[in-house]
Amino acid sequence: MTQVLEFKLPDLGEGLTEAEIVRWLVDVGDVVTVDQPVVEVETAKAMVEVPCPYSGVVTARFGEEGTELPVGAPLLTVAVGEPDADGETGGSGNVLVGYGTGAPPARRRRVRPAPVTSGASGTPKASEASRASGSLKDSGTPRKPAARRRTPAADGVPRPAGARPAAPAERSAEEPVPVISPLVRRLARENGVDLRQLSGSGPDGLILRADVEDVLRAKAARSRAAAAPAASPAPAPQRASGTRIPLKGVRGATADKLSRSRREIPDATCWVDADATELMRARAAMNAAGGPKISLLALLARICTAALARYPELNSTVDLESREIVRLDAVHLGFAAQTERGLVVPVVRDAHTRNAESLTAELARLTEAARAGTLAPADLTGGTFTLNNYGVFGVDGSTPIINHPEAAMLGVGRIVPKPWVHEGELAVRQVVQLSLTFDHRVCDGGTAGGFLRYVADCVEQPAMLLRTL
Template identity: 50%
Template sequence: MSVQVFRLPDLGEGLTEAALVRWLVSVGDEVVVDQPVAEVETAKSVVEVPSPFGGVISALHGDEGEDLRVGAPLIEVDAGGGSPSPESGQSGSQVASEPVAQRSGNVLVGYGTTETRHTGRRRRATLVGAPTRVAAQPAPAPAPAAVAAPTRTSHHPVISPVVRQLAKTRGLDLASLAGSGPGGLITRRDVENATPSAAPATLVGADSGADARTALGIRSTTPLGIFRRTVAANMARSRSEIPEATVWVDVDATDLWELRSRMRLGERHPSLLSFIARFTLSALATYPVLAGRLTADATAIEEFDGVNLGFAVDTPRGLVVPVVRHAETLTLRELNGEFDRLTGAAREGRAAPAELAGSTFTINNYGSLGVDGSAAIINHPEVAILGVGRFIERPWVVGGTIVPRRIVQLSLVFDHRVCDGGVAAGMLRAVADSIEHPFDLLADAPPA
């Protein structure tokens, strides 16, 4: 008989903590190796954490909503209560010394540090990187009683953690909803349809005290989650470190609007974002410094062999930036497919951490939110960001006559340390010219 302690593993991307979104198991449940036991939210995404052990859950550490540090105990598994895991061996005197196979997608990669407790002795092994020699340690004190854990309740089928979080925010009991998806799956639309549009936001941490500055009573205090804290820190760093400047232009996009309406990629028209991205990538080939980066000491400019194109997506968790890697190699058709795939993954909370990091230039399509213009904040450590407003009909002078045309406003926010206004204006004008004269663009033509 042995109790194996699984600690929150290394999350990658320099992340050191995660919020416990939901337990997928309860004390007394039997689990097998590689079975997800919890969902955690990092600064990048929501991921499932698989167990490296098989056996019976004897303890769960942490409450849902609690922040956990990497290396903190997550679960304890009694290998004697079920099938022992291959990693822990068949006998109580052995412990895993080989790294477990990595997993991809939205399942956590790597298992981090694990610990196996035995009667009379304790051994430790690290399951990330090369095998580690295991040394015997003095006998530990008797193990404490298992930490009590919340009892799992039965719910209708729910896959997306975003749907669960949305229901929690709106004060809905998922068990009371009828899912419209396959097999009764509860979807985001089910939650939204069950919530009155005017329902007030859930208030957390009510406080009856008064604010010293305003003399108003404090109705509530809502702590920022890990994701929101990271976003706030990055934005503050961007504004404090980058001397930014902005150029903008109104563009006659009538010809592009009409071209898009005549093109079909599969069953749908290509997105306007796909066209803008294709034009932007062509312009960045001429002005690569705007897809580069300052060195850490701000004494040199690095230019990259290619462009990892980020694009802002509004999700229930907040603004995220999925990344199309080596976007300069993709056709309009391929860009359109990647934007669809990554947008869906981001909004459903299943984008892998690697798909939300590593961009070198970002497009912010705030027109999708119904606004015409904005000076966006540069996505640190990038040096520029392109903003795209609504494509809206406006009176426009053509050949001396006022006519209705489809107009879009573009803005380019750039780091004035890497270039002057002439470079930024040239890049923005190149994008604008492509929008005004798009007919030479073919859906399957090779990238410029």
């Protein structure tokens, strides 16, 4: 017996209550398998793919790309047939992102169901859903339409092989518009720009961000010209024109967290210059010995964990309700990573138990996932201390905002050759500025200064770390 099951937006964890649909990965009429990703959504934490817990035929989708849905809202419906030969019913019950069977999803197949509702506003009729899934029950094998070869376009949208991008006047209502990235598509949608009316300036007619911005500038100019009176002795002041970017997703979550940090945490900053010449030599010697290469960030992370073992006050948080300082047992080290979607802070779990090789590997894994937008919510939460290497941007110093609800953040500037007094003589050394921003509620300046001085001593004399191995 065929039944239509509704799959709702699952709880993505960490208190997330909504998500925005970025891209549908299946169409109505597609055959899906258990734990196959069906939609890509963006939360306040990360971009994630949501797997479906059922196998069958997609009969309806709910929500267009760009729509925000609350947790528990319907995502799609699936027509599920009778149990297979092994007695399975086609459902895994898994509804959490990142949990699945581990088996690769089957290749998408198309069936020819009867017309169904394509679900932006309602549930498909029972008779239509029954006809859509009947081919599974009657023939045992889904019927396929004639095969269509597809090739990926530059924007990731599949296009029939050999096809060229259509001119705006030639595009049909259903033909994908070649856009360089989802961010450009969102920019156009939020400002009312019809991408089908644009001729892209990129290769093969690809629509670039500059194309959309040109349209917005022209629209703003027309609006100003239309609003300007023929003659007015005292024109009313107008709001400056420009592109409006909603504070939501990763950017919105960052804004909320930093604003809360400024409101609640009485922070202070201290800094010191350190001679990093010996640290750079030690790293070069490690990498010359063979084996996995050790990153500079990993060595700085190892120094941080050693310093936190000496000054545990800085690995803590403040419980305002109970008016208590909570010193944490484990060091979950966050590090700032700049991505196309904004600043994110992935977290290395149990950093205090890792050596330089393990830290290098985990930092590389999280950085790659952050740039690809595939970090799980668990990778972005639970940090107890943050390391911010802003030196990669070519700056010497900074006073960063503490990553609430943590108690401190270590900043590292660029390492550059400077004149330095070494062993009583003036010499050119590799110098770095280190800064520590800390919550003045958890410790006084003496503790913060002791922590920062120990970090600087380890940078100048890496052999000091041998005491903690």
